[in-house]
Every structure is written in structure tokens, then in C-alpha cells.
Amino acid sequence: MTKLPVLILGARSDIGKALAHNFAALGHPVQLAARKASSLEADKTDMELRHRVSVSLHEFDALATNSHEAFVAELPELPQIAVCAVGLMGEQAENERDVAAAARVMRSNYEGPASILALLANRFEERGSGTIVGISSVAGDRGRATNYVYGSAKAGFTAFLSGLRNRLAKRGVHVVTVVPGFVATQMTKGMDLPAKLTAEPNEVADAIARAVERKKDAIYVRPIWRLIMLIIRNIPERIFKGMSI
């Protein structure tokens, strides 16, 4: 049986690329969507050679929400699975001072992803099938001084995904929320991350492929994060506000 296509939004990211390889290895044709999509030409060739599936490139800008209707309409085929790996961390210090920078982080992690996934969700709902995967963040589980601008947008995205899942549960469309924890990627390059809590992009991709197959609702890539975030969420605010974590 020929498998149905998988759309990767934010395909230039490390997690996006690892995911594309993972689904291609399972035999799915892959649609890579990103800004400057033509820069993914070498990756397209690589994926086609390795996995013998067809790979197409699609220009996509998460922030250009006006273009999202047209983007979906122009896809050669409505995907079976759509994964959103779009994200922007920015610099917390800059986000505190610069309203425009903060807005960009908020829009990249919440408005853009929610806009495109909403459109895809409606199409999936009409069809009566499909899986939507949103990559959120532990930063969205509780706002912290070190990254609350990014975290607040991710919190919004997590809530959006949970609501979407609730709405579509009876319509044959499944929604997966992925909370990766720390991942060694371009985004975290130069950050001093604890090795035991830090996943490689292909570990995230494996976990996502499994979650899609097993119809999981929400996953932490490394299970230890579930415990860590449970604790962090439950620290009383009176104590939490004085902490630096």
C-alpha cells in the first residue's frame, strides 16, 4: 500500500529534518515547507536517495499568516500527517526591552503555528482523517524569568493544541502535543545543557513517529521531564517567584 504524504512545517530546523527522514524511512512521501525552501534542495536529493520516496519543497512563512490559505490550497495533495516544528527562541533580554522582538517570538511560536494548523485541521476534519503534531516546549508549562516570552507563546500553543484535540476527537482527526525538553539543535547551540536531560533531534523524531503510530495525546520525549515539570508546576507561587531556575 502506498503511504500518504507527511507535511513538515519548519523543515529547515534540526527536528524538522530528522522528522522528515524518519517518516521517509517509513515510506511516506514528504512535503518540506520552510522559508527559503530552495535551500533544502540537497536534503531533498538525500532523502529521495536514501528512502526512495518523493520529496517536494514548499515555500512557507509561518509569520505571513495571510498566505496560509493559499499555501494549503497549493499543496499537491492534502497530507495525512502534518507536523509543525516552527519555533523561535530569541534572546530573553532582548525580548524584555524590544517590543518588536518579543512580538516576533510570540507570533513565531503561537500565532503562526496556530494559524496554519487551524487551516489544516479544518481540511482534515472535512476529510474525516489525519494527524496533527505540534511541537511545544517545557517552557510553556510555567513561565520563568529566563524565558517567559518564549514560554508564554508556547503555553498558548499547548492550550491551542489541547483544545483542537478536544474539538476533533470525535471527527477522526488526532492531535499530538510534543514536549521535547532540551534538544541539541541550532536553537540551543552554545547553551550549556545537562546531557542527561538533552535529547538529539533524531531521538525526538523517533518519539514523535511512535506517538503518531500509537495515537498518543501528549508526550514528553524523555520521560524524566514529566516528573521535572510536575514538580516545577506545583511549586507554590510564593516560593517560585523567589527562585532562579
Add this chain to the structure above:
Amino acid sequence: MKLAGWGRYPVLEARKLAPRSVEALRQLVVSEPSLIARGNGRAYGDSAINSSATIQMRHLNRMIAFDPASGQLVAEAGVLLGDIIAAFLPRGWFPMVTPGTKFVTLGGAIAADVHGKNHHLDGSFRCCVDWIDVMGPDGETRRCSLEDDAPLFDHTLGGMGLTGIILRAGIRLSKVETAWIRQTTIATPNLKAAMNAFEAAQDATYSVAWIDCLGTGGNLGRSLVMLGEHAIRADLSPRQAQAPFAIKPKRKLSVPIDFPAFALNSFTVRAFNALYYWAGARKTDTQLVDWDSYFYPLDAILGWNRIYGRKGFAQFQCALPLEQSEPGLTALLSEIANTGSGSFLAVLKRFGKQDSAFSFPMEGYTLALDFPVTPKTLALLDRLDQITIAHGGRFYLAKDSRMTSATLRASDTRAAEFQAHRDGQGFTSRFRSAQSERLAL
């Protein structure tokens, strides 16, 4: 950050950079005072460490083209041999030459000019390399082959990354009918018998021996010589023949902790070796073995380097010329057995002819062993170096972590020419590793 090779000795402080494009790499090559490329970190010692700039090549790992008519694959240097097998074995292609682990990069395989169990027939990795793209100290990329810029080609194969950054290469894969190997095991009671078995098996596609390095007296050099042939479809059971490239996925084991130092001593090694030999001697018929178990038995145990404990281990691998092999091996094995410093992984192999500027193999025999790093074994390794030199042998740089530049020059007269070539091309000041500095290359 701290960096080490697969042997986890030595551990050095190094700055690691991982460029994501050829252009980003070029910027580093022209701006860093000195640097060395690093593949998947499978060289045992300090070959791929430069304290000021170690260039991690993992992001440059794309396959570029494959021609099913010639079997030529073009790929970037960071592609793993395991990736090539995963992509092409199901289509009936296998690397022409493969070392004992599939977790090496294409660039690493070229830099070390690795060898496999078919060296006696086909030679080293070089035999499957059509061309290499190498970025020089000026940031320019040159394509070299036997026809074009042969000196660069010659010195890059086995040159340990010291001739520039290996960017991509065209290599040829071999056609295979199945993913299985027909393995025949010959138990040989001593070294002479093992060597005779190798000489008698010169036509076998693959040959390698596990050798009991703690055997003494009449047992000195007792071995299990393992020969292999690619199985054809007719060799498989009807069920296997339906999917000749399908191998059941195996459970991966991993070594989660560093073994304490006392776990590996001459008693445990002696007991293991005796058991292993007698188990092997009992089943000397021909068996069908899948490619992964045959070529990469240790890859199934992720992190096996941790059994040697936190201090790491040192590999010893030498090649001896044919006429000196028997006395040389006898002297080496006697010295090891007398010291009682055994190694689980002692490997003996017949090498065929080799013609290249600085690659390790030479026609004769190669012996590979590993030892936990202790003052006692380091002293033993120095004595093994001297025995090797006395018998005209030389050492494998991909395994080395501790020899001196005097030892290198006493064992390999080609070192002076290699060094002169580096000087002449302006490579010496730019492409440097902790190993090249130790060896004054």
C-alpha cells in the same frame, strides 16, 4: 569541552565547532589558526582532536547521487557507513570495504584508509574510492583521484585528515545477492596452524581470526579463523529467500556504566578466552550469519568501550611484513602472555598487497589488541612497539593514542616523506591534531 576518541584515552579539553554548510566550513578553514576534522569519533586515540578547533562534520552528511550502472555513490563526508548500508543493502549493494564498526563516517574511513576482512584480496578502503573532494588551507576545494592530482589523493587516503578537510567522495559499492554471510570457523591450536589456515584460505572473500593472547607454550596463538562468503539466494532457506535482504531487528544492548577496574583482569580474560575457544572449536561447520552480526558484532553492544572502566583503554595494532610475521607475532604474543595483560578483543588478520603513500596495511599479518590504560599496560605497549620495530612492522594511526614520534619514524620511513609533503603544500600549520603534534607530523 572534554573530547576523547573511542578508547576514551587521552581526554583533552577542546573547542568543538559543527558547521552546517560548506560555506560555514570554509570560513573556519580560512580563519582558524589550526584545525582538524572529526567524524563520528571512532578513532581510538587523539587523531580527531584539535584543542583550538575540532571540526565536527556530522551536519555535512547528505547522499548526493547513486548510479546503479556502476554502483558509484557520491556522498558528503559525514555520512555513516551504517547509513549507506541501511539505504543500499535492501537494493543489493554493500560497501566494498568495511572496518569492524559501521559507525564510522565516510570521511573517517578515507582519512584512516580503513581495512576490512577482505584486505588480502581487495586491499584497503582506497580500492573503492573513485575521487575525493578536499578543502585545502586556502578554503578552495580540489577534486583528486588517481588521474587528477594523484599526490593529494595518495596522501589523503591514510593521511588522518592532515591534508585538508575531506568534504565528499565518490565510492563504489559491490553488488550482493543477499544480506547473509556463509561463515566457516576453523579452530587452530597455535599460531603456526592459524597462519597456515590463513595461507590456505587466500581465495576466501573474508578472513579474520580471533586470537587467544593469553595462551602460552603449545597454546601460544591458538585461534579461531573465521572465513566468510556472501551467501547467494540458493544458500538461504525458502523463508529467508523470500526477503533476502531482511534481517530481524536485534535488541541493542548497551553498557550503561563504567566497569570497575577489577572487572577485567587476567583471570576473567583467561576464562573468557578458554570458553570462547572451546565454544568456537565445537561448531566448525559452515553457518549462515546476518551481515550485522558478521561484520559488526561489537556494534550490537552500544558503548562497549565502557567495559574498560573510566580510565579508558589503548589499542595496539601493528602490521608485520610477511617474512617477519611468524617470529614477530611469536615474540609479541609471548610478551603479552608473560605480562598476563589479556585483551578480550585480540584479532589476527592476513593483509594482502598495499601500495599507497601513508596507509597502514602492508603485505603480511596484522595483530590488534586492546588494554585498559594502566602504568603496567602502558609499559607493555612500549615493549610491543620495540618488538614490532625489530621485525620491520608499523602501527595503525587510527588506533594509536600514545606512541612517540621517534617510534613512528623508526617504524615507518614514509613518515618523513609525508611530513615533507605536508610542509610543501602548506598543510602543516593549518591541519593539525593532538596526534599529529605528538608525532611531529
